[in-house]
Amino acid sequence: MKKINIKNWFRPSVLKMQGYVPGEQPKDPRVIKLNTNENPYAPPKAVLDELQTLADDRLRLYPEPTADTLRQALSKVYDWPMDGIVVGNGSDEILNMLFAASVGKGDLIQYPDLTYSLYPVLARIREGKTKEVALTPKYDLPFEKFDPKARLTLFGYPNPPIGNCFPMKNIEAFVKKAKGLVLIDEAYVDFADRHCLPLAKKYPNVLILRTMSKSFSLAGARLGFIFGHPAVVEQLMKVKDSYNVNRMTQAVGLAALRPESLKEVARNVSHIKLERNTLAECLRNIGFSVPDSQANFLLATYSGKPKAEDIYKNLKKRGVLIRYFSHPRLKDSLRITIGTPEQNARLLEELQKLL
Numbered sequence: 001m002k003k004i005n006i007k008n009w010f011r012p013s014v015l016k017m018q019g020y021v022p023g024e025q026p027k028d029p030r031v032i033k034l035n036t037n038e039n040p041y042a043p044p045k046a047v048l049d050e051l052q053t054l055a056d057d058r059l060r061l062y063p064e065p066t067a068d069t070l071r072q073a074l075s076k077v078y079d080w081p082m083d084g085i086v087v088g089n090g091s092d093e094i095l096n097m098l099f100a101a102s103v104g105k106g107d108l109i110q111y112p113d114l115t116y117s118l119y120p121v122l123a124r125i126r127e128g129k130t131k132e133v134a135l136t137p138k139y140d141l142p143f144e145k146f147d148p149k150a151r152l153t154l155f156g157y158p159n160p161p162i163g164n165c166f167p168m169k170n171i172e173a174f175v176k177k178a179k180g181l182v183l184i185d186e187a188y189v190d191f192a193d194r195h196c197l198p199l200a201k202k203y204p205n206v207l208i209l210r211t212m213s214k215s216f217s218l219a220g221a222r223l224g225f226i227f228g229h230p231a232v233v234e235q236l237m238k239v240k241d242s243y244n245v246n247r248m249t250q251a252v253g254l255a256a257l258r259p260e261s262l263k264e265v266a267r268n269v270s271h272i273k274l275e276r277n278t279l280a281e282c283l284r285n286i287g288f289s290v291p292d293s294q295a296n297f298l299l300a301t302y303s304g305k306p307k308a309e310d311i312y313k314n315l316k317k318r319g320v321l322i323r324y325f326s327h328p329r330l331k332d333s334l335r336i337t338i339g340t341p342e343q344n345a346r347l348l349e350e351l352q353k354l355l
């Protein structure tokens with residue numbers, strides 16, 4: 001196509017920025033996919049059964065605009081008032097709603113430097129001012145370096161790409177003095193020992209973000225939810241698309257919350273936690289340094305030769321996909337999603353050949 005000048009068609013901040021780069025989704029189903037923190041186990045059976053019943057005439061109709069049936073079910077399972085819950089097309093969409101509702105040009109947004117790399121992208125789109133607080137050498141977050149006056153503070157619990165949880169007392173001390181909103185991203189919390197919902201009960205500026213992409217094995221369905229004070233959630237509702245969660249996904253979410261589904265999820269989570277600890281030990285035994293993780297992934301650092309990036313590339317050639325980030329602090333590191341015991345064994349076998 002011929003070259004055109006788009007300079008006058010878009011905001012300068014968008015023209016200048018890089019978009020978010022998601023992990024690769026290879027077409028070859030034989031690839032051992034340990035790169036985007038998906039769950040290696042099948043979704044709950046009730047979800048798959050429910051999906052079979054959905055292919056009918058009802059597809060003509062719009063879904064429930066605010067997904068009330070699903071929010072009622074979430075309210076019951078998580079013991080949170082329904083008017084303090086919003087669901088989204090993945091938790092990414094909810095992050096976007098939060099930025100749309102709360103961040104204007106020049107507002108201060110802060111987050112750790114290392115965390116989920118979508119936060120800076122959303123901040124740039126909204127032309128927010130950003131402050132990144134470096135994690136300590138042990139990957140702890142020095143909360144005292146955050147500005148209590150920031151409009152929005154975000155971090156993960158557990159925090160990617162390490163998978164550690166910052167001490168609850170440090171989080172509480174910060175949210176207590178924070179004047180703005182604090183979004184605690186609990187995408188991986190079902191693999192952790194604790195969660196921060198009690199903090200959101202106590203402090204109305206705290207929002208807790210969850211997803212069905214990880215523990216529920218439903219990344220393909222795109223379903224996230226957020227818990228917050230009803231007055232806060234009301235503002236998010238105003239900026240969401242009218243029918244943001246489709247009919248199939250709402251039904252999938254409902255089926256995933258049935259008691260028998262929750263049991264299956266809990267079983268898969270406990271397998272993954274066991275495997276996580278085994279894999280961490282095995283990686284340490286072959287020379288990686290691996291901080292303890294409370295998520296479904298590990299950050300494995302290898303300071304010798306071959307370089308981490310070459311390990312990533314060579315594993316990829318051998319059909320094992322993990323994640324390498326270009327961040328300077330991660331140049332010797334690889335992020336590895338916990339797979340099934342067989343997948344993890346294959347990863348270790350290939351790694352041993354490479355080292």
Ligand SMILES: Cc1ncc(COP(=O)(O)O)c(C=O)c1O
Binds near residue numbers: 210211
């Ligand atoms: C910390 C964190 N938050 C949110 C998400 C988005 O998840 P989803 O949009 O699939 O709910 C991810 C995805 O990997 C994540 O790592």
